[in-house]
Amino acid sequence: MRTWVEVDHGALRHNLTAVRKMAGKAGIMAVVKANGYGHGLNEVASTFSPGVEVFALASLGEAIQLRATERKKPILLLSAALPVEYGEIGRRGFIPTISTFQEARSFAAVAPERAPIHFKIDTGMGRLGALPEEAFAILREIRKLPLTLHSISTHLASADSDHNLTKKQLKEFDELISYLREFLPNVPVHVLNSAGTMLFPAHTHDLVRVGLSLYGVSPLPELQKHLKPALSWKASVTFLNDLPKGHGISYGSTYRTPHAMKVAVLPVGYADGYPWHLSSKGTSVLIKGKRCHVLGRVTMDQIMVDVSAIKGIKVGDEAVLVGKQGKDTITATEVAQKADTIPWHLFCGITARVAYKYKG
Numbered sequence: 001m002r003t004w005v006e007v008d009h010g011a012l013r014h015n016l017t018a019v020r021k022m023a024g025k026a027g028i029m030a031v032v033k034a035n036g037y038g039h040g041l042n043e044v045a046s047t048f049s050p051g052v053e054v055f056a057l058a059s060l061g062e063a064i065q066l067r068a069t070e071r072k073k074p075i076l077l078l079s080a081a082l083p084v085e086y087g088e089i090g091r092r093g094f095i096p097t098i099s100t101f102q103e104a105r106s107f108a109a110v111a112p113e114r115a116p117i118h119f120k121i122d123t124g125m126g127r128l129g130a131l132p133e134e135a136f137a138i139l140r141e142i143r144k145l146p147l148t149l150h151s152i153s154t155h156l157a158s159a160d161s162d163h164n165l166t167k168k169q170l171k172e173f174d175e176l177i178s179y180l181r182e183f184l185p186n187v188p189v190h191v192l193n194s195a196g197t198m199l200f201p202a203h204t205h206d207l208v209r210v211g212l213s214l215y216g217v218s219p220l221p222e223l224q225k226h227l228k229p230a231l232s233w234k235a236s237v238t239f240l241n242d243l244p245k246g247h248g249i250s251y252g253s254t255y256r257t258p259h260a261m262k263v264a265v266l267p268v269g270y271a272d273g274y275p276w277h278l279s280s281k282g283t284s285v286l287i288k289g290k291r292c293h294v295l296g297r298v299t300m301d302q303i304m305v306d307v308s309a310i311k312g313i314k315v316g317d318e319a320v321l322v323g324k325q326g327k328d329t330i331t332a333t334e335v336a337q338k339a340d341t342i343p344w345h346l347f348c349g350i351t352a353r354v355a356y357k358y359k360g
Contacts (some may be wrong), residue, residue: 001089001194001235001355002235002236002238002267002268003071003233003234003235003266003267003268003272003321003354003355003357004181004233004235004354004355004356004357005038005039005044005231005232005233005238005350005354005355005356005357005360006231006232006233006234006235006323006356006357006358007039007040007044007230007231007235007358007359008228008230008231008232008359008360009043009047009230009357009358009359009360010120010228010359011216011229011230011360012039012044012047012214012215012230012325013047013051013229013360014216014227014228015213015214015215015216015227015230016028016030016047016048016051016052016214016230017291018174018213018226018227019194019197019206019208019210019213019214020051022197022198022201022293023197023201023208023210023280024201024204025204026204026205026206026207026208027052027053027054027069027188027206027207027208028051028053028054028207028208028210028284029052029054029055029056029076029207029208029209029210030045030048030052030055030056030210030211030214031055031057031078031192031209031211031214031310032044032048032055032056032057033056033058033059033062033078033211034056034058034347034348036040036214036242037211037212037344037345037347037348038202038213038231038233038346038350039215039230039347040347040358041065041066041330042060042065042066042068042070042291043052043067043356043358044214044215044230045066045070046066046069046070047318048172048214049070049073052073053061053073053074053075053207054073054074054075055070055073055074055075055076055208056075056076056077056078056080056209056211057075057076057077057078058077058079058090059077059079059081060077060081060089062090063075063077063089063094064092065310067094068083071315072117072238073330074093074095074127074150075093075094075095075253076094076095076097076118076150077089077095077096077097077118077149077235078097078105079097079128080097080099080128081086081097081107081190083098086106086109086110086330087110087111089107089111089226090110090111090112090115091111091112093115093116095117095118095119095150095151096115096117096118097118097119097120097128098117098118098119098120098142099120099122099128099129099130099351100130100189101138101141102139103353104117104138104141104145104147104256104323105141105145107147107315108145108146108147108346111147111346112145114147114148115147115148115149116147116148116149116150117142117147117148117149117239118150118151118152118153119135119138119139119149119151119152119153120152120153120154120156121135121152121153121154121157121176122155123169123172123173123183124157124168124169124254125154125155125156125157125227126157127155128155129155129262129267130153130171132172132284133177133343134162135180135257136176136179136180139152139180139184139265140183141270147191147333149184149187150188150214151187151188151189151206151207152180152184152187152188152190152239153190153191153209154169154173155193156169156170156191156192156193156195156196156266156296157169157234159192159195159196159199159200159219160195160199160219160220163194163199166196166199166200167200170191170200170203170262173191174203175192175271175356177189177205178260186204187204188205189206189207190205190206190207190208190209191203191209192205192209192210193208193209193210194210194211194213194214194219195217195219195220196208196278197210197213197275198218198219198220198223199220201310204208210285211344212343212344213227213345214229215229215333216229216231217233217331217333217343221333224327224333227299228330229331229344231322231332232320232322232323232324233320233321233322233323233346233350233354234318234320235265235266235267235318235319235321236315236316236318236319236320237265237266237286237287237307237313237314237315237316237317237318237319238265238267238268238302238315239242239264239265239315240262240263240264240265240307240313240314240315241262241263241264241265241304242260242261242263243257243260243261243262243263244257245257245258245259245260247291248296248335249263249295249296249304249347250295250296250297251297251299252296252297253296254279254280254296255280255295255296255299259305261306261321262306262307262308262310262313262358263295263304263305263306263307264287264304264305264307264317264319265303265304265318266302266303266304266305266315266321267298267301267302268301268302268303269293269298269300269301269302269303269360270298270299270300270352271299271300271301271350271353272300272323272350272354273337273346273349273350273351274298274303275298275302275335275341276297276298277339277340277341278294278298278335278338278339279294279296279297279298280297280339281294281297281339282338283335283338283339284305284330285303285305285307285319285321285330286323286325286326286330287307287310287313287318287319287320287325288313288317288326289325289326289328290309290326290328291305291328291330292305292306292309292319292326293305293306303321307320308332310326314342318338322346326350332346332347
């Protein structure tokens with residue numbers, strides 16, 4: 001096999017248990033959008049299903065894919081839907097995110113009676129949601145429509161990086177919810193994402209809406225010890241090259257061998273989702289438990305690595321791009337930081353030509 005991802009269901013179950021402890025009495029809304037954060041939508045959802053209350057996705061297409069294997073749990077669409085999608089969303093019983101009375105009225109016109117909706121309030125994200133000062137009036141009008149209010153939420157913009165802003169958002173949202181409870185006493189509320197659940201457990205409300213932590217990556221490095229990364233990314237050595245001193249490697253010859261080197265070619269590149277921005281960043285892979293530096297630019301289909309120090313290397317040997325081999329580990333966070341991006345981006349960027357294996 002040329003390049004492949006391995007996903008550990010045992011790690012997924014461990015992470016779900018860890019999140020359960022963090023969430024206390026709150027239920028879990030498992031975010032499985034973007035192909036389960038690159039881990040495989042239907043496969044990870046089947047593992048999470050016994051321990052979560054709701055699944056959250058981005059789009060109608062993702063929801064249809066999940067419903068093929070997940071028959072019972074509610075499915076909430078986090079992104080705004082197109083008006084032409086409302087009819088099918090309603091018929092299939094999915095829960096759209098609504099921010100305006102106009103959206104709610106359009107959905108009610110084509111959806112079955114008492115179809116569920118999710119109402120979003122914008123406390124600082126600047127994406128979807130009604131402004132707090134408008135929320136009460138909008139909800140009062142929505143209540144006149146033949147719809148069921150499934151839940152109310154807001155989204156934290158900087159839970160992992162700006163605690164002052166997060167506290168401001170939480171305070172504003174909690175005050176608003178306290179007011180709304182007077183005429184919506186039993187509607188579930190959710191606000192905390194993975195970082196929020198770890199840092200602000202006093203604000204769990206009825207559900208926590210978690211994604212990254214379920215896959216074993218903590219947005220807060222100091223809490224990584226509680227989670228187990230579920231995804232490893234590997235490739236096979238396809239070619240070995242003995243190059244002389246001063247030989248250029250990859251496009252632009254941005255790297256030249258400082259001395260004679262043995263170079264291995266791995267069949268993975270930016271067309272597989274291995275970031276081009278890892279070019280010349282001191283990135284490593286693991287071969288026989290040792291770090292081997294990626295040399296020169298990442299190409300569409302291949303990368304070259306220095307294996308001069310690896311004894312007995314041969315074509316077909318396994319290289320670990322993300323994951324553990326021997327006593328060393330290359331984390332998704334490490335790779336993402338070298339590419340000047342985030343673990344979410346790395347996972348979601350893995351393309352369809354990468355094979356998947358599941359264990360545990």
